[in-house]
Amino acid sequence: MKISLQLKLGQQLTMTPQLQQAIRLLQLSTLDLQQEIHQALESNPMLEVDESQDADGSDASFDNDSSESNSQSDSGKDKSSNNSDDTGDSFAEQSSSDASYEASGDESHWEDSIPEQLTVDTNWDDIYQNSYTSGSPAPDNDEFESRDAASESLQDHLLWQLNLTTMSDTDRLIAMAIIDAVDANGQLSASLDSILEGLQEHLEIEEDEVLAVLHRIQHFDPVGVAARDLSECLLIQLNQVPETMVNDAIRNARTLVKDHLPLLGNRDYAQVMRLTRLKEPELRDAIAIIEKLDPRPGADIAPSSATYIVPDVFVTKDPRSGRWRVELNPETAPKLRINADYASLVKRSENSTDNNYLRDNLQEARWFLKSLQSRNETLLKVASRIVEHQQGFLEKGEEAMKPLVLHDIAEAVEMHESTISRVTTQKYMHTPRGIFELKYFFSSHVSTAGGGECSSTAIRALIKKLVVAENPRKPLSDSKITQLLEEQGINVARRTIAKYRESLSIPPSNERKRLV
Incomplete structure (x- = not known):
């Protein structure tokens, strides 16, 4: 070499x-x-x-x-x-x-x-x-320091109320275990069986005792906290109405929340009216009351910090x-x-x-x-x-x-x-x-019937405009939105419309149905 x-x-x-x-x-x-x-x-x-x-x-x-x-x-x-x-x-x-x-x-x-x-x-x-x-x-x-001030958590808020509540030592331990299992939205994240099983290692208690303490915590502020599901959360809030103020609309709302909440969530109003024998005005009044309730009572106690x-x-x-x-x-x-x-x-x-x-x-x-x-x-x-x-x-x-x-x-x-x-x-x-953000101004294009191009951001804006102007009784389906855009010279596939609609957090047509 x-x-x-x-x-x-x-x-x-x-x-x-x-x-x-x-x-x-x-x-x-x-x-x-x-x-x-x-x-x-x-x-x-x-x-x-x-x-x-x-x-x-x-x-x-x-x-x-x-x-x-x-x-x-x-x-x-x-x-x-x-x-x-x-x-x-x-x-x-x-x-x-x-x-x-x-x-x-x-x-x-x-x-x-x-x-x-x-x-x-x-x-x-x-x-x-x-x-x-x-x-x-x-x-x-000060601009180099953190702007996020320490805020009270939901657990802190509930423990503060617990300290002001008269309870036995055993009930207080049960209450602390329940509060520890409450998530940020206020819903109970663990089952009563698992909570009871964890407590029985140190205490001799029965399920009825845990259930009694749970009912007391559910009436802490905010009302409905520590509920096991959505139906129980809304029902607790409805039961807070004094009996002297209860009317037919509130009674109907309780029935809907207790027995027909899944059908109500799917906007199947015809089936709900058939099962409950309610007229459309009565159903509308009951739904108006339910919509005023808070499905996530704990979310407002410790809101997410603002980003400047x-x-x-x-x-x-x-x-x-x-x-x-x-x-x-x-x-x-x-x-x-x-x-x-x-x-x-x-x-x-x-x-x-x-x-x-x-x-x-x-x-x-x-x-x-x-x-x-x-x-x-x-x-x-x-x-x-x-x-x-x-x-x-x-x-x-x-x-x-x-x-x-x-x-x-x-x-x-x-x-x-x-x-x-x-x-x-x-x-x-x-x-x-x-x-x-500067990246917001960048978007892909979709071909138009005239041979031009249309921005995906513009298409999202058109979808939002069509949904706002739709008939609440008969919301526009993705296929109908596709047809309306084609009439304006914009050729978009139905699955693309569905993707854009989901990116705008717009629910599908069956979930947008309303009683006028």
């Missing part, structure tokens, strides 16, 4: 730590990004919050012609390296110009013109700043020009800059420990700020393209939503689809029609 030296020329993408940081910042949500910035400020002495500039002090907004050239200059390298992730190429290209990007504030790189065909106004106030700034003043420290959403992008319509304006939320991140005093201490020719520490932190600070800037640029470019494509939704609603996939936006901004996926995940847009 002969040993030889060979020279080869090739290309490869290297995932440097700086590139990994840029990609990671790109996919962070707003709250996660704030925490990341907070940690960077604490760990890197070269970074500081720029409190000298007002959040709205810079008004460098651009018109329709001001977003695409930057899209091309910042991401023109995205399509290289043998179909590799274009985000990496974009950030790698930015890293090559780090030496020329100094605190002197050279902004010639960002002053390219934008093609005129873009019909969306874009505000770059929060991106192109003098020095190393990004975003707005630092948020209060901070929009990353604001979309508004200029009343004078009629154009849609896209701008970053200035509250999503504090304005950062390099600490000039510490940066001046770095001596290029000295290799002492202190100087190396300052030099390393200065380089890390520069990369962090460039990663933040690149994140804002990419987010604004993608949001602008989405708004340009979905202006019909902003003006007319869901029925005007157009089909859109990641590839369409990726091609428009000259980036890879994986980059668009990162940008649109956990990023939110505030529009006049509400706050939506």
Whole structure:
């Protein structure tokens, strides 16, 4: 075997730590990004919050012609390296110009013109700043703390009432075992036999004793808690009505809940009226009373914690020009800059420990700020393209939503689809029609009779509109909805209609039937 030296020329993408940081910042949500910035400020002495500039002090907004050239200059390298992730190429290209990007504030790189065909106004106030700034003043420290306050659980609520109730020691132990078996909705999750079997290991008790304690707990607040099934839960609530106020409607409601609840759940009103010998007005009054009852009495005691959403992008319509304006939320991140005093201490020719520490932190600070800037640029470019494509939704609603996939936006901004996926995940847009995740504006398409395309989101909106306008006595079946959409030129299979209907939490036609 002969040993030889060979020279080869090739290309490869290297995932440097700086590139990994840029990609990671790109996919962070707003709250996660704030925490990341907070940690960077604490760990890197070269970074500081720029409190000298007002959040709205810079008004460098651009018109329709001001977003695409930057899209091309910042991401023109995205399509290289043998179909590799274009985000990496974009950030790698930015890293090559780090030496020329100094605190002197050279902004010639960002002053390219934008093609005129873009019909969306874009505000770059929060991106192109003098020095190393990004975003707005630092948020209060409270924003980095958890907003979820500790709430009382259903078990705590029941135990509190138990402590105020006079009971023997044995009954109290039985009550605690029953309360422990109550789920979050207030229903008993274990059978009486299993509870009795567990208690008999320590107590000499009979089933009647457990049943007596169960009945007492079922009248705790909320009434109907610890019920063994839905029928018992509703019947307990109906039995709470004082006898002086009981009328025929309440008696009929008790009969329906006790003996005919499955038929009532299936909307088989004809069979119910035949078995109970009730007239339609009497059945309607009884159903009205049942619908006011709470099938999950424990759910309101410890409601699920609210999730707060901070929009990353604001979309508004200029009343004078009629154009849609896209701008970053200035509250999503504090304005950062390099600490000039510490940066001046770095001596290029000295290799002492202190100087190396300052030099390393200065380089890390520069990369962090460039990663933040690149994140804002990419987010604004993608949001602008989405708004340009979905202006019909902003003006007319869901029925005007157009089909859109990641590839369409990726091609428009000259980036890879994986980059668009990162940008649109956990990023939110505030529009006049509400706050939506950027992924909401992407949907598949369905062919129309005229050869066009219709968005699946628009089809869902049409299904919801048809169901709202249907006759409650004769709800529209999935086949009928398919036929009505075909009359509008939209060809959708019945199983597709069923899938869309279920995604909207709309029950089937037999469960939507009502007595008018």
